[in-house]
Amino acid sequence: MLLERRKPIPIGEAVKRIMENPLQGVTEYVSINESYGRYLSEDLIATSDVPHFNRAPYDGFAVKSSDTSDASPTNPVEFEVIDHIGAGMVSAKVVGHKQAVRIMTGAMMPVGTDAVVMFEVAKDYEKNGLPYMSIKRSFKKGDNVSFIGEDAKEGQILVKKGSLINPGIQAMLATFGYQHVPVAKRPRVGLFATGTELLEVKEELVPGKIRNSNSLMIAAQIERAGGIVHYFGKLADEFDPCYEAVKNALNEVDLLITTGGVSVGDFDYLPAIYEKLGAEVLFNKVSMRPGSVTTVAQYNEKILFGLSGNPSACYVGFELFARPIIRRQLFSKKPHLRKEKAQLVVDFPKANPFTRFVRSETFIADGRLKVTPSGLDKSNIIMSLAGANSLMILPGGTRGFTAGCEVEVLLLEDQVGCEWPW
Amino acid sequence: MLLERRKPIPIGEAVKRIMENPLQGVTEYVSINESYGRYLSEDLIATSDVPHFNRAPYDGFAVKSSDTSDASPTNPVEFEVIDHIGAGMVSAKVVGHKQAVRIMTGAMMPVGTDAVVMFEVAKDYEKNGLPYMSIKRSFKKGDNVSFIGEDAKEGQILVKKGSLINPGIQAMLATFGYQHVPVAKRPRVGLFATGTELLEVKEELVPGKIRNSNSLMIAAQIERAGGIVHYFGKLADEFDPCYEAVKNALNEVDLLITTGGVSVGDFDYLPAIYEKLGAEVLFNKVSMRPGSVTTVAQYNEKILFGLSGNPSACYVGFELFARPIIRRQLFSKKPHLRKEKAQLVVDFPKANPFTRFVRSETFIADGRLKVTPSGLDKSNIIMSLAGANSLMILPGGTRGFTAGCEVEVLLLEDQVGCEWPW
Known part of the structure; x- marks a missing residue:
């Protein structure tokens, strides 16, 4: 019996051959309530200035700064407080000479005002039943005011596509009214286990057999990479049903992972399945340990990853070879580990x-x-x-x-x- | 109008007061197919030895090592190959003197064998239609054999409770037959927004109002911390319905977060709500920026987090004060950032x-x-x-x-x- 001779290629070359596949990301829209943890499929663009009105960043009194120019410790200047607004309210008053509006953080600056006097530096009191306040220092135009567009300008690109949506990006999506968020559709990754020795997780151990741990491990790795797992179960021990199962699975997924069966062992059918499919084998041996027998083939634009049945080799093979193409489908510019x-x-x-x-x-x-x-x-x-x-x-x-x-x-x-x- | 005077406490003291709350984690069982990304609520214990039988770690021929002792480059020793087994198969043969079994990686060592000769160092051929192989070197007992319990011993603690289930732990759970996995129940965290200025994400901007971004940000932070968000919407602008809403929400969650309304601004109702509830205010000011006005109160064993309405203060307040108690409910021994x-x-x-x-x-x-x-x-x-x-x-x-x-x-x-x- 002749041992098949395989020519190992360098790791970088193996990865390069996979990444030449044209698979790209696809956009879908999800509610903003479900967008955390997804990947933006478009740049996040400011749909308005932030803030979109001049606002008070502190609690205090909104005044016209020119009215404060004479104020000093020896010369307090008095203001009539003509209105009182909280965040979300808009004063209907026009603020005149030596007038002020009591204003809470986040509220819009009233017409005629251009500075905020914080409570701590004002003295407030009543006179004839009407509210007044006085200050002992001057303020410049813009003091304690957040101006329109100070934080972001309409049309600005704020976050690049391919970014993972974190809590901060989620807040920005809300700020700009993205009720529906364009995110990368999660690639569907098919998974088959092979191996006569495999028991289901719920089965009792018997001599010579072990529970199938690779499928659950790879399923978790697919999830971690950002894909959706489509587990097709264990491949049969005979060639023909294996072939049919692999062929049918390829209609449902872009990437198909098998664990085991790619070695040159006597019960390893996968190389023959690739051949019968007419799939192009990109490589079947890589100069690395573990995982040297990893085989990757291409069929139409789909990719078949034949990972080793050895847990460590399987794990490493996934991370080096399958993860990057999944990440590219999530619009990542940095798809590798x-x-x-x-x-x-x-x-x-x-x-x-x-x-x-x-x-x-x-x-x-x-x-x-x-x-x-x-x-x-x-x-x-x-x-x-x-x-x-x-x-x-x-x-x-x-x-x-x-x-x-x-x-x-x-x-x-x-x-x-x-x-x-x- | 008097400004309320609050006494700021150090950050460590604030966190300590929260962590004195007795809230602990609760176990629930999930299918192993859904356990990735959850937190173990019990130690993961080996339910069997691994491997649970002596196995071949390579493809080759299983032999009795003592039969090989005379083999040398000038003195090849010949073995009759009496069986051929793949992983998962058990040879029914008893291997006698100068006999061998062709064995694939993962298969159980046949009775009578104690070493594996890898294909690369054996020469195989047929004689009278029967398979034979010969070797030119000796092997020691145990050469190329994975022994029972070599990887893990039954009863051994392999992973501590509180660990996040990653792909490797998922594989171990499968190996040991954990079809149902004990994980920490995700704490239910309630969330209210407050603020007259808040628009829904889908609403058009109007002067003085902004879209509610804090709720979506905090919801994502709750998810990142490992909790389940229960969003109760925006609190009304009047005291009585606010009070009722907060009181009712406390029946449904362990932790209740509000954003905004805890300052000493004139429209900040939450301190009065805590008072009317009879909640114990743990602190209402912390020596830190941003987030100094964070207020945390305790009501029965539930915790109310009154975070600032300011996005940055809100963000920081959550991470310093709410995250650790969520993580403790996930059995973490290291619940802080x-x-x-x-x-x-x-x-x-x-x-x-x-x-x-x-x-x-x-x-x-x-x-x-x-x-x-x-x-x-x-x-x-x-x-x-x-x-x-x-x-x-x-x-x-x-x-x-x-x-x-x-x-x-x-x-x-x-x-x-x-x-x-x-």
Whole structure:
């Protein structure tokens, strides 16, 4: 029996081949009440000036500043208080010479006024049953006034498309009347598990079989990336029903992920399925560990990700190869995992003939990024995935690293991303 | 008219008073398919060893190691291949002297075998129509075998309660058969807006009025913190219906947030509502900017957060005062915003008579945390909230900061948290 020979390609080349696919984002509109956590599919543009009227930023008295010019500690100037308005009210009065309007934060400046005297510097009292106030200092035009357009100008681009809608952006959408928000439609990502050894989560363990954890892991990774999971279940153990299932699934999704079955093992059908589909195999081996047997194929404009059945390889393969195309469909300009430098805090003596991705915990100590492997680095160990918030990159051809070395890390729980890390 | 005098308390003291409230988390069970992004309400315990049988971590031939001891480059040792198993299959054969089983990754080691010879170091061929293989090196007991319990031992605590379920934890839950996952019930957080000036998002602007952005902002902050928003709408402009609405809402939620109406402005009813309820005011002024007028009261075991109507003050008040009690209800041991040190990259000349929280963008450059204010720091400016992923803390009594200074930052988009930052 001949072993199939596969030609490994560099990681960057593999990612590049996937990103040449023309898949792009699609817009849908959602209620602003549901827009938090989605990605803007258009630039957020100011639909009005902010503020759109001159307003008082403090509680106080609105006055005409020229009336205050003579005021001094020895020469208090008195104002008749002719109105009293809260935020949202508009004074119907025109403020004349030595007149003032009592005004609350957020209210519109009355006609004839151009400065606000804060309560703390005014003395208020009554005279003949009418309200008055006096001040002992002068104010300049514009003192304590928020002017039209001071915060934003109509037509200004405030947030770029592709941004994740956070609470601040949500507030801006409300300010500008975006009752319906244009967001990226979440890409539908199909998912199949393969493997005779897989039990359902609810099944009891039996010798030789394990519960299917990859599907739930990848489903969570798809969600984290911003996609919607469409789980099609476990593929049958025979070729023909597998082929039919994959073919039918491709009608419903843009991206289709399978876990397992892509190796050169004797029960790995996926390469033959790609062939029968007539899919173009972009690559079937990558110079990296884990995940070297990752296979990615293209069928029409759809992409088939054949991830390894090994949990770690599966995890890494998803993040490096599937995440970026999902993020591009969310209009991200930085669809790849964010890459940063960090200081390794322990020795990592293992040599790396191939580029190695080590599940790691990156943390901050004293303002510096530090990194430590999050568990044993055996490729079959899922336990180390739980604590991992990053993948440490150890370049191929290196002989191991010692504590204190600077290494590169890819951050997993991150919304910033990276334009091109390779 | 007398100005009410309020006594400001330090931030740490304010937070402490809130955290003395006995509110704790409650468990609910969700399907594992919906557990991603929730918080574990119990420790995740290994319900079995992993692996739960001795397994092959590579494709190859399972052999008894003692049969290989004589093998060398000049003395190949031949094995009869008596079975062929993939992952999930169990060989019915008992492997005898100089016999081997062709085995795929993940399959159970057949009875009588204790090492795996990888394909790469074996030569396989047929003899009289029967499969054979030979090797030119010896193997030790356990070579290329994953042993029972190597990855996890039954009964071991693998993940602590309060952890956010990430893809790796999701995989572990599946591995251990947690079809239903104990997670923290999301706290229900009520929300009222107040303010005559507020328009609905869909309404056209009119002079003196602005669209209600605080409610949408706080709703997103509640979601980010892990709560469920229960929006009760805008409070009426008159006292009695306000009072009734607040009282009724308290029957439906644990925490009730109002935005606006807590100042000493002339149209601010909330202090009187707290009084009529008989709620205990924990504080009504804090030594900080923005957000000094934040008022928090307790009614039975429920907490009323009277946040400022000013967007920035509202935002900061939520994160400092409401977030921690929400996180505690999610079983977090680190419920407060994560505090880290970062290097300021621009001058910030403004003096700080009070501790100031500046909406900022914290980023990483060359492995170091850096921070820059994310916009103009006027308290009425919501635009700067969009880019903010952190709050820079400038302690009270400081005279401004210059580029290169080390400052403390509170990270907003973070799941790690902090035990006690004050």
